[in-house]
Amino acid sequence: MDVRHLQAYLAVAEHLHFGRAADQLYMAQAPLSRTISGLENELGDRLFDRNTRSVALTPLGRALLEPAREAVAALRRVAETAESVRRGETGVARVEFSGVAAHRVLAALARHMRDRHPQVRLELTSQVISRPALANIVEGRTDIALGRFDQLPPGIAGEVVMPDSLVLALPATHRLAGEPALRFARVAREPFVSLPYATGSITTDRLWRLGFSAGAAVDNVQFAPDTASCIALVGAGVGCHLALASAAERHEGPDVTFVPLAPADVAPLPDVHLRVIWRRTGLTPAVQVALDEIRRQVDTGPGETTHL
Secondary structure, eight states, X not given: OOHHHHHHHHHHHHHSOHHHHHHHTTSOHHHHHHHHHHHXXXXXXXXXXXXXXXXXXXXXXXXXXXXXXXXXXXXXXXXXXXXXXXXXXXXXXXXXXXXXXXXXXXXXXXXXXXXXXXXXXXXXEEESSSHXXXXXXXXXXXXXXXXXXSOOOTTEEEEEEEOOOEEEEEETTSTTTTOXXXXXXXXXXXXXXXXXXXXXXXXXXXXXXXXXXXTOOOEEEEEOSSHHHHHHHXXXXXXXXXXXXXXXHTOOXXXXXXXXXXXXXXXXXXXXXXXXXEESSOOOHHHHHHHHHHHHXXXXXXXXXXXX
């Protein structure tokens, strides 16, 4: 028994006339009669009492009306759901992110997905730094990641969604707090508060690169678990911190001053832009829809796309 048998039965039951039922189904009357006979043989009883002048439902025919309608409707929903998934209108997109700078992108993504693709569910997870998110993309544990990535392995594509830069976070009372920009050499021998390098911190990597270029061993007097903690320690006078400009924009309070790093120091370093990354193959339509929404947000001109 398949859906065509049930559709034929329901058409005849509706019209109680084989000719009109055949017209509704765009088929000849003889094949329709054979379909009904085959269904009756499969069920072991007649669905219709019929003669040359009339067609009437049997007790079995009446009893099967509602179950048959429910079955056809369920199969229609199956087909509609499959088509919806193919179009990216239904499904799940797993998005992982690191850093507060990603919050603006995520907020816009969530809003647009609710407005334009309400049947696609976003599963959001966060990391303090970007390295675990990259590993999860590679291993297929997440679909899209937002973070800062120096190198992408083969099979992973990435695009800049938010340019960023480096600034020095100094106590407000620091002697250099009023400078418009700073060469790193002027603070190279000062104490620094940093994120742990072993976890893959981009800012700590850049700090050590700057120290090497300045010929100074960076004095990391305190490691902290996140950027907010680092900046709080700067405000307490523990040391300086190499931060992202996007983090500086979100800091409130008079105890810390952010001074841009001089262009001459920035130029040799890898950038610190926020990127979206994804696997080049195997994207579901729902994931593609979410990725397209993220890329649509880029309002700083065409993003740099990297395919490795």
